[in-house]
Amino acid sequence: MPHAPAHPSDYDYRMLQRHRLSSFGRWIFLASTIVGIIVLSALLLNVIDQAFGLVAIEAQVEPASLAQDGVPVEDLSQEQLTAILQTRISKGLLRRLENDQPLAERTRLEIYELVVERVVEPTIVETWSLTDSLLHRREIEARAAQEHPAAALTFRAWVNPTFLGASQSSNPLLAGIRGAILGSLWIIGLTILLALPIGIGAAVYLEEYAADTWVNRILQTNINNLAGVPSIVYGILGLAIFVRALEPLTSGAVLGQASDPTSANGRTILAAGLTLGLLVLPLVIINAQEAIRAVPASLRQAAYGLGGTKWQTVWHHVLPNALAGILTGTILAVSRAMGETAPLVVVGASTFITSDPAGIFSKFTALPIQIYQWTARPQDEFRNLAAAAILVLLVLLLGLNAAAILLRNRYGRQGRHL
DSSP states (O other), X not given: OOOOOOOHHHHHHHHHHHHHHHHHHHHHHHHHHHHHHHHHHHHHHHHHHHHEXXXXXXXXXXXXXXXXXXXXXXXXXXXHHHHHHHHHSOHHHHHHHHHHSOGGGSOHXXXXXXXXXXXXXXXXXXXXXXXXXHHXXXXXXXXXXXXXXXXXXXXXXXXXXXXXXXXXXXXXXXXXXHHHHHHHHHHHHHHHHHHHHHHHHHHHIIIIIOOSOHHHHHHHHXXXXXXXXXXXXXXXXHIIIIIIITHHHHTTTTTTOOOOGGGTTSOSHHHHHHHHHHHHXXXXXXXXXXXXXXXXXXXXXXXXXXXXXXXXHIIIIIHHHHHHHHHHHHHHHHHHHHTOOHHHHHHTOOSSOOSOOOSTTXXXXXXXXXXXXXXXXXXXXXXXXXXXXXXXXXXHHHHHHHHHHHHHHHHHHHHHHO
């Protein structure tokens, strides 16, 4: 005997309960989204608040006193600037500068920067946040006039062309992140070159060719587990393999490129790129597998029905349709690698370096390392530098992500038209 239909009131009550549960879940998800947006906005605003603001600067020598015949110091010729250096600094410091690079071989801009750094010697005595600078400017001006009468109070954007183009310095007014930016780009380039082809190849094998055997199941389980391993473990692995075991390769000694004794121990860009490549490789494999798995089986069957081989089907039909998802996973992997600090510290990133990387066998630093080093300093001005570097790192991440999204959309459209 069929069951009697439920009473209409029971049906209405159940539907009402379902609607209430659905509404409750929707509000929970909405609240979670709002909280996330608020937290991220507060974080970004805090960084911006530290990257701009008023600064009180005192100079050991007033720049106006260095003017010659009414020409300010910033407009003097290279010969005049060199003469100022030779007469204003000690002979020992002058010999050290000549040993590093003769003054005659330096550009006018480099000589001017030396005059500012070694003769003018500007020093920050106090800094204020953007919020205080906008809301309490008069109080700050009165305080600066009373406590620092010899200081010049100026509004400073810590993110500026000088900051982007200068190398590291112990003077926060002269410090920059050129070497850190170049180091990060070198490392990320090597990471992509290693992880992307190997990750896609492994995903294609596991999804299209590998049989369902216990060996492949263990392999898949290990890949999934490796995606959750802490990054410091990969740093230790990179130290053991790429820095120590493969030191002749990563230092460039095999190719005769280990001319710099500071990088002859294998702590180079190549070792860092290989380490981060291993770090993101499981993420690339898993995301590529998901993208390949999402390609409809009917597309493969149609290709086989027209006489296509396994490889032709994968290369001409499966991969083009999965490429959008693969690039999405690559975006996430590159973003993670761009912000990693622990593996680079273990592998041997420098916290203070004034030279730019000249190749994959050079010693290096990176933006996350530079931010970490500045935040560890007790002076407030270095925290302002760290905030400016964070903004630059975010812009680089957004730029890389935007480029990957454009490629994803382009190849995604091409895949749908196949």
